[in-house]
Amino acid sequence: MAAPAPTTQQEMRQRNLARVLHAVADGGRLSRAGVAARIGLTRAAVSTLVDELLGAGLLTELGPGRSGAVGRPGTVLALSDRGPCGVGAEIGVDHLAVCAVDLRGRVRVKTAVDAANRDSDPVPVLRQLAGLVRETAEEVRGLGLRPAGLTVAVPGLVARGTTTVVRAPNLGWTDLDLAPLLGPAVPGAGAVCAVDNEANLGALAELWLGGHTPAPGDFVHVSAEIGIGAAVVVDGELLRGTRGFAGELGHVPVRPEGRPCACGGIGCLEQYAGEEAVLRAAGFDPAAIAARHPGPGARIDLLLARAGDGDRAVRRALREAGTALGTALTGAVNLLDPSTVVLGGALARLAPWLLPALERELGRRLAGPPPVTVSRLGPEGPLRGAAHSVVRAVLDDPLAHRV
Amino acid sequence: MAAPAPTTQQEMRQRNLARVLHAVADGGRLSRAGVAARIGLTRAAVSTLVDELLGAGLLTELGPGRSGAVGRPGTVLALSDRGPCGVGAEIGVDHLAVCAVDLRGRVRVKTAVDAANRDSDPVPVLRQLAGLVRETAEEVRGLGLRPAGLTVAVPGLVARGTTTVVRAPNLGWTDLDLAPLLGPAVPGAGAVCAVDNEANLGALAELWLGGHTPAPGDFVHVSAEIGIGAAVVVDGELLRGTRGFAGELGHVPVRPEGRPCACGGIGCLEQYAGEEAVLRAAGFDPAAIAARHPGPGARIDLLLARAGDGDRAVRRALREAGTALGTALTGAVNLLDPSTVVLGGALARLAPWLLPALERELGRRLAGPPPVTVSRLGPEGPLRGAAHSVVRAVLDDPLAHRV
Known part of the structure; x- marks a missing residue:
């Protein structure tokens, strides 16, 4: 068997780091051994991956667990509540909202204001939204978190893989790229990661946070x-x-x-x-x-x-x-x-x-x-989904979000 | 970086073998170097994979190609037209049909007979179909091909991942597992691989064989x-x-x-x-x-x-x-x-x-x-899709279909 090409080894490492993070996210109080059992890699391989994720500030150790098994109890792992966080924003017909969630999925900061966005000029709407995002970013930094990206939920059709609102009938917006209007106004949250339809983000929130097992x-x-x-x-x-x-x-x-x-x-x-x-x-x-x-x-x-x-x-x-x-x-x-x-x-x-x-x-x-x-999320869904989509991006590609 | 666990190395090898086969299937007249360029692995890695696939009777060499590049022209690779083949069968309301396709997607044997299957007793229908499959399997063996599996298209709903027809209103069949009725009657084609809805197989035929690029x-x-x-x-x-x-x-x-x-x-x-x-x-x-x-x-x-x-x-x-x-x-x-x-x-x-x-x-x-x-496939779609789904299974998992 030929030695696999480096691209693929790199892909495999990224995938395995992501699998460890998802195992910790989904698995409750797991030790290294628990993670290994869950994802089917050796204990040694998982230890190396975990050390890398601890160093990158994505995982943290909660102290010894009670495994019930023979031998030393393993240290319980958790996603960091101080590392990267996701920022979500929502442009509603009659409100604006922004929230930040940590890797554990907990809402750490949330702001919402009433607004009259029906048939609106997008420039002041996005200026106001950028201000709310900036305030949120400052607040989470005070909590030791680092905004890893921003996703904006809009009540309209968004061209796939872009930040362009093709048609938002109730806002009265057509063919509008939100990134240039919003991007430079969001220091620390990086460029706008994504703009997505609110119904899509509501469904993703249900998938990720709906409490279904x-x-x-x-x-x-x-x-x-x-x-x-x-x-x-x-x-x-x-x-x-x-x-x-x-x-x-x-x-x-x-x-x-x-x-x-x-x-x-x-x-x-x-x-x-x-x-x-x-x-x-x-x-x-x-x-x-x-x-x-x-x-x-x-x-x-x-x-x-x-x-x-x-x-x-x-x-x-x-x-x-x-x-x-x-x-x-x-x-x-x-x-x-x-x-x-x-x-x-x-x-x-x-x-x-x-x-x-x-x-x-x-x-x-x-x-x-x-x-x-x-x-259970009801009207909170799209905003929670927007913020959590950033968290998912971190869990899926940890190498891109090391400190 | 920890050495990846064996499961994953094995998975990677299987995936790379499949990528080589798909590259040859899709890429026209490719040499080893052409395959390497197409799938982004090193020439050395691809050579080893190709040798394994040649040994398994899944690939064949067509002689030197004209690469236009500097150096020795590479040998052109092709899928074998003598190795495994896919057998498809179709139960229509008023006909039965069976065909066999080689790895290159060419129909090598085809049989169709009129039948009155509306509101029918499934036992004689499946006995007749099994006979047609058996004749087809014998005929393809005479061509140096080896039936790798059978997929049956039915005009009805099939429970996902099973061989059970839940409801075929025009046949008058409900909750009927075709495998025990058909399986033992298909020597050489192995057990029934799959039973699927004819519309599903028609769509897959369009995807695989519709001539779209x-x-x-x-x-x-x-x-x-x-x-x-x-x-x-x-x-x-x-x-x-x-x-x-x-x-x-x-x-x-x-x-x-x-x-x-x-x-x-x-x-x-x-x-x-x-x-x-x-x-x-x-x-x-x-x-x-x-x-x-x-x-x-x-x-x-x-x-x-x-x-x-x-x-x-x-x-x-x-x-x-x-x-x-x-x-x-x-x-x-x-x-x-x-x-x-x-x-x-x-x-x-x-x-x-x-x-x-x-x-x-x-x-x-x-x-x-x-x-x-x-x-372009028209009424031929479901039968072609049925046979070709077996070919796709071989290309996707070559290790399971070595000689």
């Missing part, structure tokens, strides 16, 4: 802020699509000859289950309501309060939205065969009123409908 | 025999779904309050674009037509002849089917963002009559619809 490999995550977003996870990976536009459940036709949609389509789900559609179906004027109830979640608060008070028009509107979601999800389930459908974002809050009609519709159309669950 | 990474492949099948390829891999049931485009609702479907759903695509639906819309009695025109492709021949003769009812029925396909595919495109939609199977033959309405419907609903192309 084991993590569900295949699911459809449906969320909403103003529009309806969705994302598809297949074998533990986000399905992005050719252009990065996959997951547009909001524009699946549910009433094929129904209402025209702003996207140019006809009878799209968003026209029957989007926030404005629900408000209109409940007898409200969406524009007037948005003016009287600004801020993130305010219209959802209103709908929940009215539904709780027994308002029949609101309850009916939410039932109809649940039915329309069920019709669109029937198509998605037939195409994707997911293990679960997860309701996230604002839909998680509305779930008690949506679920009965949604499940009835799935049951009417599918022989074996998948279970529909409700995300 | 480069192969499209993401596409939706829509095919039909009696039902409507589809399969989704993402980043060059088939999307299987949790249970193995992904790609059920035929049961996406296109007229949500329309005709009841045999699946228990309502307004499914199959009720508007399946063979029976098209025959009925064209004014035929599907059962009478099937009795008068048995055999694979016979009703498609009839529809093509009538449409070509200007039969307005048939042309309208095909237009309506195209429109219904467009509605269902709008949902699929929104969810998956494929680079292309490919019409395969019987739909490839009907494409001239379906495409205008299909593309009009996509254009009416989508801002940037993907191109719709027609498979």
